[in-house]
Amino acid sequence: MWIAEKLIIVNSGNMREAESLADDVLNDLVSRNLIQVAKRTYDGRISSCRIHDLLHSLCVDLAKESNFFHTVHNAFGYLSNVARVQRITFYSDYNAMNEFFRSNPKLEKLCALFCFTKDPCIFSQLVHFDFKLLQVLVVVMPRKYNDRIIIPNKIGNMSCLRFLRLKGDIDAKLSNSIVKLKCLETIDIEKSGIELPCGVKESKQLRHLRYGRSRQASNGWCSISPFSRNIFSLPPNNVQTLMWLDDTLFEPRLLHRLINLRKLGIEKIFDSIVKIIRVVYDYEKIKYY
Incomplete structure (x- = not known):
């Protein structure tokens, strides 16, 4: 939301993504005790916060x-x-x-x-x-x-x-x-x-798509098809957050196309899919269920 309002802007020459800069700002507010962390993700990133x-x-x-x-x-x-x-x-x-x-x-x-x-x-x-x-x-x-x-x-x-x-x-x-x-x-x-x-x-x-689990489960193919069946029509390097994919619609080629992906949510994930993810995409900020 900060990025959408252009409260955080990446200067020319800065190789970092706006999302990374936003994380820095949030962590700085926490370190100065201006906000409190309410919940963290499995990898230690701030999931939700509160203020006095x-x-x-x-x-x-x-x-x-x-x-x-x-x-x-x-x-x-x-x-x-x-x-x-x-x-x-x-x-x-x-x-x-x-x-x-x-x-x-x-x-x-x-x-x-x-x-x-x-x-x-x-x-x-x-x-x-x-x-x-x-x-x-x-x-x-x-x-x-x-x-x-x-x-x-x-x-x-x-x-x-x-x-x-x-x-x-x-x-x-x-x-x-x-x-x-x-x-x-x-x-x-x-x-x-x-x-x-x-x-x-x-x-x-x-860049960021967060999709309802229950709606996806009830609509199957139509609900997530833009990111599974038609992946080659997507421009590369844009989508960073993609949640939630149904495991039955997951295709390994998706990860090759979305090379800028930072967070991926897959519902009802199996070990076989985890192995594919680790082979195809070596990134640290992956979230799967």
């Missing part, structure tokens, strides 16, 4: 003063210098968010939007707003709905979008229009019931 309540409150106050980000709990919150707001988090229903954007239609510099809502209409309504510079979109829905949720094709009009995370019991399918998002680097739908479109393989800038 007092420090969190201080960060929020400073962010508001500097116009770095704002939090809106209802439609009646007032933001100073609203036209220059770059990041907004909504903890409210759709009506509150809709009223806010209708009252403030000229959020021309908005680059990050976080929505924590129970309203299933959130997707169909978001596309009606003109987010020309939006780079980060996160939608979290805590409730489960019996009906299938519609994610409109117009999501493909968010031309600057680089980071997309959808989380919750969301039964939906992403539109093939996301293929038009030439800047999209991260799709994180791991903790949701969302299906990927087959056309996602055409996203040449895609």
Whole structure:
């Protein structure tokens, strides 16, 4: 997410990846006791972290003063210098968010939007707003709905979008229009019931894909085919994170194509597949289950 917002930029001449630089920044914050590690991966990398309540409150106050980000709990919150707001988090229903954007239609510099809502209409309504510079979109829905949720094709009009995370019991399918998002680097739908479109393989800038296990298991071939059956249509050196692959769809040729891979998640992995991975790809940051 830091990379998507260009808070971390790789200078010309620097041979390191932006993801490695982001790890350094995170570890530096830990060493200075500004954040605490909540969980680590098997290889010692930080998986999740937390921040002390007092420090969190201080960060929020400073962010508001500097116009770095704002939090809106209802439609009646007032933001100073609203036209220059770059990041907004909504903890409210759709009506509150809709009223806010209708009252403030000229959020021309908005680059990050976080929505924590129970309203299933959130997707169909978001596309009606003109987010020309939006780079980060996160939608979290805590409730489960019996009906299938519609994610409109117009999501493909968010031309600057680089980071997309959808989380919750969301039964939906992403539109093939996301293929038009030439800047999209991260799709994180791991903790949701969302299906990927087959056309996602055409996203040449895609670097990180986190895909739901349960949805993959129920959809088999269609769910992960962009990264198994059609691997030779993928450009090399882009995908760094690929989770979760079904072992029945795993092909060793995939690793030859994705030579920049840093993290791989395979469900129900067998010893035979582990041997293939070790032979084909000698990298240290592999994660398999």
